[in-house]
Amino acid sequence: AxxxxxxxxxxxxxxxxxxxxxxxxxxxxxxxxxxxxxxxxxxxxxxYGPKTLARILRLQRALALVRTGTAYADAAYAVGCTDQAHLAREVRELTGTTLGGYLAGIGHGAEDARSGTAQPSGDGR
Structure with a gap:
């Protein structure tokens, strides 16, 4: 160093x-x-380039929101994704798994991911 x-x-x-x-x-x-x-x-x-860094930081913001109980669609909207599907694609591309799978894998929200309680609000955002 x-x-x-x-x-x-x-x-x-x-x-x-x-x-x-x-x-x-x-x-x-x-x-x-x-x-x-x-x-x-x-x-x-x-x-990596600034666009990849921006995607990673946006994913971190979304994960922080989901960990507080924000629905997936609402978290996607809050961080600037066009919709929940956009966030789902970002998660899969950056982590290789789904948002629920990622949260379960890190030991946070595993029950929510399985039960669906942290799933989208259904309002299409």
Whole structure:
């Protein structure tokens, strides 16, 4: 660790902006970088590009909401997914499993996932 380079000071600002749900373009402008430069710095800092980081952070926000009892559809809407199916695709692509399966696998909401009590509200959001 002593020989490691100091972290890029912009990466904290990039992560914070994306964590707030801002678009990659918005974050790039806010930190004063072009899209390609932001992508290169993100690869170096996080191991993947800013869009993938934004997807991961959005998934984390959705999971936090679901853990508090928010219905899947409501959590999807709150984090900016177009609908619950969009959130379901994101979960499957990023984790390789369903939202209920993921929550059960980490030991949170396993009963809800099995019983369906944390399932969508049915209002189509």
């Amino acid at each position: 002593a020989g490691a380079q100091a972290p890029d000071p912009l990466t904290a600002a990039v992560a914070a902006g994306l964590r707030q749900g801002r678009s990659v373009g918005e974050v790039a402008r806010a930190v004063g970088l072009g899209a390609r430069q932001l992508h290169r710095r993100s690869l170096a800092a996080f191991g």
